Amino acid sequence: MGDRILVFYGSYRRDRLGIRLANYIVSGLRARGCDVELIDAMAVGLPMLDRMYKEYAPGTAPVAMETLATKIKSADAFIFVTGEYNWGMQPGLKNLTDHFLEEWFWRPAAIASYSAGRLSGARSSFTWYGTLSEMGMVVISSTLTVGPIVQTLDADARPTGEAGSALAQAFPRFADDLAWWTEAARAQRARKKPPY
Template sequence: MTARILVFYGSYRSDRLGIRLANFIVSGLRARDVDVELIDAKVVGLPMLDRMYKEFAPGSAPPPMEALAGKIKEADAFIFVTGEYNWGMQPGLKNLTDHFLEEWFWRPAAIASYSAGRLSGARSSFTWHGTLAEMGMVVVSSTLAVGPIAQTLDADSQPIGELGKALQLAFPRFADDLAWWTEASKVQRASRPPPY
């Protein structure tokens, strides 16, 4: 059963290290024959939230928002790659996510966090769990936590050193957990319409 997974990344900084983790995940999923696409919030470039996608008349949303809404609706699962800013979420990724609501419903999501330090973005990951659940997603229990990221992945998103080896060992469980929930949700959606 082919799955379509979107990997969301949200840093707007000029020197972005987290993109290494996003690219690592995309490459890892492609190696498993998953249909995967990286959605970079900075590239999409949505404005600060004023009106959600659903608040626009049909066909009148800005083109980048309309295109992304279609991709989200067609996806089977999501991965959120998030850094940690002052114990919290990256504003760019949160802003992109908040433009949509019903489009996320009834699909699983996984969280991969990172930081420049040893805590690996764990506090941001914790915060995202509640947010994604509130937005109608089932958050899988397996996570990836990477830090210090510059000592884990090189500029080409290749694992380095002992931390890189640890990431390689953790990735299969993360991907398998999301794959299980993705297949389960696809079967359920095909057999019974969501209750709302």
């Protein structure tokens, strides 16, 4: 099996459109031979942050948190699929990520943003870059920005029209960039123990 990649999605809205982009990415990575899993923050259902995973005594964290911590620690890389709320992050995805810290360290992360409008969630993408870096991930320079999402992906996450063609053309470079950093980080972790 190929690289183990977790794709995180964080909208809690009733009519979620960004799930189309998350599903598109999952499908695209599977076609490349990756071992990929979609982590839907709403389905995981962590409460608003009170205690981080590391603040629980071993074996006492809630089951959903323990399960996700295990998945994060065993992953090679991460992709964060994020919408933009009032020029900022989706609170559901941010809340999920904040439950963990050391579990993220020394692995690459990529950002894919979307919106209903033409700016494609770019402002949210910019905000996530600093946050993920602070959480110990190496954020790759390639991003996917999708908007308007309903003109880019249909309900079955298939590219449509001119915007869909642009996404299909951009995805390979995005995936190649993540794969390069995933291999580099894995080789370095095997060669030398991280400094902390």
